[in-house]
Amino acid sequence: MTLLLKDVTKRFGQHTAVDHLSLEIPTQEMFGFLGGNGAGKTTTFRMILGLLDVTEGEISWNGDTINYDKSHLIGYLPEERGLYPKLTVKDQIVYLGKLRGMKKSEALVELEAWLKRLKVPEYMNKKVEELSKGNQQKIQFISAVIHKPELLILDEPFSGLDPINVELLKEAVVDLKEQGTSIVFSSHQMDHVEELCKHLCILHKGNPVVQGPLRDIKQSFGKKNLVIHADFPLEFLKEYPGVIRYKKVMEGCELQIENEAVSQDIFTALPGKGFIRKFDLEEPSLNDIFIEKVGASYE
Numbered sequence: 001m002t003l004l005l006k007d008v009t010k011r012f013g014q015h016t017a018v019d020h021l022s023l024e025i026p027t028q029e030m031f032g033f034l035g036g037n038g039a040g041k042t043t044t045f046r047m048i049l050g051l052l053d054v055t056e057g058e059i060s061w062n063g064d065t066i067n068y069d070k071s072h073l074i075g076y077l078p079e080e081r082g083l084y085p086k087l088t089v090k091d092q093i094v095y096l097g098k099l100r101g102m103k104k105s106e107a108l109v110e111l112e113a114w115l116k117r118l119k120v121p122e123y124m125n126k127k128v129e130e131l132s133k134g135n136q137q138k139i140q141f142i143s144a145v146i147h148k149p150e151l152l153i154l155d156e157p158f159s160g161l162d163p164i165n166v167e168l169l170k171e172a173v174v175d176l177k178e179q180g181t182s183i184v185f186s187s188h189q190m191d192h193v194e195e196l197c198k199h200l201c202i203l204h205k206g207n208p209v210v211q212g213p214l215r216d217i218k219q220s221f222g223k224k225n226l227v228i229h230a231d232f233p234l235e236f237l238k239e240y241p242g243v244i245r246y247k248k249v250m251e252g253c254e255l256q257i258e259n260e261a262v263s264q265d266i267f268t269a270l271p272g273k274g275f276i277r278k279f280d281l282e283e284p285s286l287n288d289i290f291i292e293k294v295g296a297s298y299e
């Protein structure tokens with residue numbers, strides 16, 4: 001079951017929001033869809049869901065085009081949460097479940113299990129307007145997964161949640177993936193994507209600027225991070241050949257270096273200066289990669 005986007009373009013009048021985007025989203029995986037504000041993520045999601053027509057290109061799920069008949073196969077957590085404030089959790093989730101082909105009894109069993117799992121069983125008969133924003137989001141998440149979709153699209157699923165609820169939701173999402181759901185999610189929090197996704201795409205002005213397995217993306221970036229903790233001044237490394245960025249931290253410094261070889265040079269330059277507690281070569285973070293690929297053109 002693959003989600004395939006082939007040369008997809010969306011124009012709003014003169015403005016191109018998504019520009020010849022091709023993606024193959026692997027099955028039963030979690031795929032990270034990243035990009036700055038206005039990059040085109042939500043527009044892409046809406047096209048995948050059939051809520052917006054593509055201007056050019058094709059989108060298919062499992063070899064078939066996606067349309068309203070397939071809505072029971074897809075779950076969507078939109079960026080703008082949209083529950084009915086005056087309805088109870090039970091009434092609206094059961095209603096939404098029925099719209100996607102579930103029996104009332106079936107939807108109720110699922111809802112009960114999800115409320116328990118997300119540690120809010122007492123909300124079954126509460127009106128949505130009585131819940132906090134974060135708890136409303138959990139209910140909205142349940143509305144996206146109640147019918148056990150094959151494909152789940154989550155637009156910023158963790159925004160506005162406290163750390164405990166982020167973990168709860170992450171675990172739920174990982175379990176869904178393990179049960180065979182294909183998941184695409186967007187986030188501005190790179191650490192979440194790093195933790196959850198094997199594959200990702202960074203979109204910039206509607207174009208994919210980085211795409212592929214996270215491990216390959218990190219390796220091909222070339223630059224590395226070097227963390228040094230020492231009891232002597234390290235400021236001389238600011239000007240050291242191959243050092244791109246120097247950041248002072250409490251116990252030493254964190255450097256961005258051009259490549260691995262620079263760490264060898266630095267390693268040979270340190271002995272005799274004092275005690276070194278830590279000398280650690282690290283992969284670049286996704287944050288570093290995002291800032292470099294997208295950040296420069298923000299100014």
Ligand SMILES: Nc1ncnc2c1ncn2[C@@H]1O[C@H](COP(=O)(O)OP(=O)(O)OP(=O)(O)O)[C@@H](O)[C@H]1O
Nearest residue numbers: 012015017035036037038039040041042043044079
């Ligand atoms: N209905 C619309 N009419 C006109 N322009 C639109 C419409 N929807 C989106 N756009 C434009 O398309 C571009 C992409 O918007 P989109 O909402 O897809 O970005 P995004 O990546 O989801 O951003 P964010 O992270 O801020 O949510 C933006 O420039 C936006 O102004």
